[in-house]
Amino acid sequence: MPTINLPTAGGGLAPYAIRNEPLPAPAPNGRPPRFNRIAYSAAHVVADPFADNDPWLDAAIDWERTIAFRHYLWDMGLGVAEAMDTAQRGMGLDWKAAQALIRRAQEAAKGRNALIAFGAGTDHLAAGPDVTIDDVIGAYEEQVEFVENLGGRVILMASRALARVARGPDDYARVYGRILSQAKGPMILHWLGGMFDPALDGYWGRADHMEAMDICFDIIADHADKVDGIKISLLSKEKEIVMRRRLAKAGATAAVRMYTGDDFNYLDLILGDEVAYSHALLGIFDAIAPAASAALVRLAANDADGFKEILAPTVSLSRHIFKSPTRFYKTGVVFLAYLNGFQDHFVMIGGQQSARSPVHMAELFRLADAARVLRDPDVAVDRMRRFLALCGVF
Numbered sequence: 001m002p003t004i005n006l007p008t009a010g011g012g013l014a015p016y017a018i019r020n021e022p023l024p025a026p027a028p029n030g031r032p033p034r035f036n037r038i039a040y041s042a043a044h045v046v047a048d049p050f051a052d053n054d055p056w057l058d059a060a061i062d063w064e065r066t067i068a069f070r071h072y073l074w075d076m077g078l079g080v081a082e083a084m085d086t087a088q089r090g091m092g093l094d095w096k097a098a099q100a101l102i103r104r105a106q107e108a109a110k111g112r113n114a115l116i117a118f119g120a121g122t123d124h125l126a127a128g129p130d131v132t133i134d135d136v137i138g139a140y141e142e143q144v145e146f147v148e149n150l151g152g153r154v155i156l157m158a159s160r161a162l163a164r165v166a167r168g169p170d171d172y173a174r175v176y177g178r179i180l181s182q183a184k185g186p187m188i189l190h191w192l193g194g195m196f197d198p199a200l201d202g203y204w205g206r207a208d209h210m211e212a213m214d215i216c217f218d219i220i221a222d223h224a225d226k227v228d229g230i231k232i233s234l235l236s237k238e239k240e241i242v243m244r245r246r247l248a249k250a251g252a253t254a255a256v257r258m259y260t261g262d263d264f265n266y267l268d269l270i271l272g273d274e275v276a277y278s279h280a281l282l283g284i285f286d287a288i289a290p291a292a293s294a295a296l297v298r299l300a301a302n303d304a305d306g307f308k309e310i311l312a313p314t315v316s317l318s319r320h321i322f323k324s325p326t327r328f329y330k331t332g333v334v335f336l337a338y339l340n341g342f343q344d345h346f347v348m349i350g351g352q353q354s355a356r357s358p359v360h361m362a363e364l365f366r367l368a369d370a371a372r373v374l375r376d377p378d379v380a381v382d383r384m385r386r387f388l389a390l391c392g393v394f
Helices: 063-075 095-110 133-149 160-165 169-182 209-222 237-248 266-271 289-300 304-321 326-339 349-354 358-370 377-390
Strands: 003-007 013-017 039-042 079-082 116-120 154-156 187-192 227-233 257-260 279-282
Touching (some): 003 358, 003 377, 039 289, 063 095, 095 116, 095 133, 116 133, 133 154, 133 160, 133 169, 154 169, 160 169, 169 187, 169 209, 187 209, 209 227, 209 237, 227 237, 237 266, 257 266, 257 279, 266 279, 266 289, 266 304, 304 326, 304 358, 326 358, 326 377, 358 377
Parallel strands (some): 039 079, 039 279, 116 154, 187 227
Antiparallel strands (some): 003 013
């Protein structure tokens, strides 16, 4: 196995030898594996490194590589959650670029009847002091209409503008009630916590998550026929289980799915308990797709121990990638795509490749090896050396 000198937290370099064989790819039988959980991977975009632009301001995308990565996820049996925060929505990917991404991804999905859903929000609406609740409703309507007119399924993203302008829970009920009542089909709601985006602190009109949960639940119950499920990204297993059990009780919400967005505790949440389990809509699945796929195959075969054996080593990697400041997790996701040969460069839209340190990336490399998600160790080592050289680390 190849060896490389990696930066250490205490300063300096230390040799590291690859210890683990990569997980095998799914058998090439032409059919993606089937699971007993719905599993979406939020997917990253590949930047165009040859664009002559201002990378902190302009989103130049390599469309061929970006769409090819979606086919890779579909081949693994995963659905794609498109134009979400993993695609740097609101951190490099604006609404104009998101529209182009949604069009291309929907066309690719139709060509193979693949599972896909699209983020619709209000990010083209500047959250200024003159914005009103009606402005927020209009912005949501514009994006939802765009997705639905393409025949797409909507993931209704949390709104920075709504979080700023809302005076309390009644404003959230008004906005979500309007959008859900007009929906052509069931939507997936997305509750993104402040650790992912500080502008979303106090969402649903309450700073306390349990109080906010009451408001969110009531909105879902009032429009249950238009809600496929809710993705919760609060990095709290306990809070998700409370909400999941409330949804699972008999009544209007019993058919509403819980999609875990908890990149710290997804193993236990997907496995479930005696009451219910969570489906998945996770950014980390972009980085650990082979492990996610193989583990879900085991779970579908009622092999819970096999599921845990494959997925457990990925949890430390995920917690590292999503460590605070959590919003910079996209850098680690794209870095793994670079190490694994899905793109030939480590350039990101918005200049986000600079958001994590070489020491952080070195630990990511070690944890990716432990999780068996470096699909070609020789390529990964070569690319890690190039990255460290660029950083001036030899």
